[in-house]
Amino acid sequence: MHIGIVGLGLIGGSLGLDLRSQGFRVLGVSQRSQTCDMAIARGVVDEASTDLNLMATADVVFICTPLAAIAPVVQQLIPHISPATILTDVGSVKLPIVESVTQLWPNFVGGHPMAGTADSGIEAAQSKLFVDRAYVLTPIATTPEASVKTVEQIARSLHSKVYHCHPExxxxxxxxxxxxxxxxxxxxxxxxxxxxxxxxxxxxxxxxxxxxxxxxxxxxxxxxxxxxxxxxxxxxxxxxxxxxxxxxxxxxxxxxxxxxxxxxxxxxxxxxxxxxxxx
Missing domain, CATH: 1.10.3660.10 (6-phosphogluconate dehydrogenase C-terminal like domain)
Incomplete structure (x- = not known):
């Protein structure tokens, strides 16, 4: 499985470290070329680019940007991904994100890994950040069940404690x-x-x-x-x-x-x- 990560900060970078260690091929996109270079050097991703076209082969894409950028990033992603691509996010607020993104991309699973540190950026990325931490999934009635199961399997592979609830x-x-x-x-x-x-x-x-x-x-x-x-x-x-x-x-x-x-x-x-x- 190819996993895409858009936003290579603390959460995106930590996801990449853990998922690569399990054999997933991880593709990363960042706005800054320096971040892409550091992500490759640190082993966070297999490939990195400032171009969203890198996500074309991803089966699942994690949107790890600030809340305000999630829906705009999805809008920009749409021309580069197939209808089967599962999108998920890591935002700390779910209802407005789920409502806006599902209108753009129905194959979306709202997510929130409850983990973090006081530091930020790719330099702060660390392995095992999500171990024994809550990982909340917020599917709604129209969310494809198979997609929820796929994201849940990935979250459980991080040794997170997975919970399901409504976005509100x-x-x-x-x-x-x-x-x-x-x-x-x-x-x-x-x-x-x-x-x-x-x-x-x-x-x-x-x-x-x-x-x-x-x-x-x-x-x-x-x-x-x-x-x-x-x-x-x-x-x-x-x-x-x-x-x-x-x-x-x-x-x-x-x-x-x-x-x-x-x-x-x-x-x-x-x-x-x-x-x-x-x-």
Whole structure:
């Protein structure tokens, strides 16, 4: 099987490393010739080009571009691929992508590997990135069943944990555990930076350790990615932000009222609940 990858960054590059190691022939396309050269040098792909015509022999093509580029890339791909070619993506929002792409190419399987690092680009690509990570597929009623099975087999070959759900269900779930944390983390950094006393702010910067590092990590990530999450998953993210604000208000109230017993009970409950999300 020939597998195409359009977008040779962290996710696309990591896919290429793992799939080539399993004997797939991997073809990569990037906008930059330097990225193509590096992808070949690192063993990410067998062939690489800036020309989408390289995808002509691909049986399955993974679109690994930013969210805003997925549908335009599909539009550009269409003249170069056969009707039997399966397209899939790795975008972190699914409903608007699935709706737009299936109108262009019915043989499309929405996908989202829940993996990544703080780094980006082909230099950050690594093998076994997807091992034991969730890989979500979001077929709809018109998605060809055989194509879903093919993409699922590829995802399982990465040793990922495969889940199926409707695109809207995916977007509501990731709003809680992926998109909301980015905004909460970013707002934490912004709040600290807005401390009016310069000496206190500088002292906090010197004292910040693992707790702040862990809590602020995703808020200090790629600004473009965070903006695209908000833009493409606006309603689900706003819903989770409003719920979070209400929860934060509850904590403020408990502290203002010096209700330490209820606060401890609440913290005990969150302590018990966390393993359900971080098993």
């Amino acid at each position: 269900e995916h977007d509501r779930a990731v709003a809680w555990i992926s998109h909301l944390p980015v905004m909460v983390s970013a707002s934490l950094i912004a709040a600290c930076h807005n401390e009016s006393d310069d000496s206190i702010r500088r002292l906090a910067q010197h004292l910040a350790s693992s707790g702040f590092r862990d809590t602020s990590r995703v808020g200090g990530g790629n600004p473009e990615l965070g903006t695209l999450m908000a833009r493409y998953n606006q309603q689900a993210l706003l819903r989770s932000l409003h719920h979070y604000r209400a929860s934060l208000d509850d904590f403020i109230h408990l502290i203002e009222q010096e209700d330490w017993q209820t606060l401890q009970t609440t913290l005990s409950a969150t302590q018990q609940q966390r393993p359900k999300y971080c098993a």
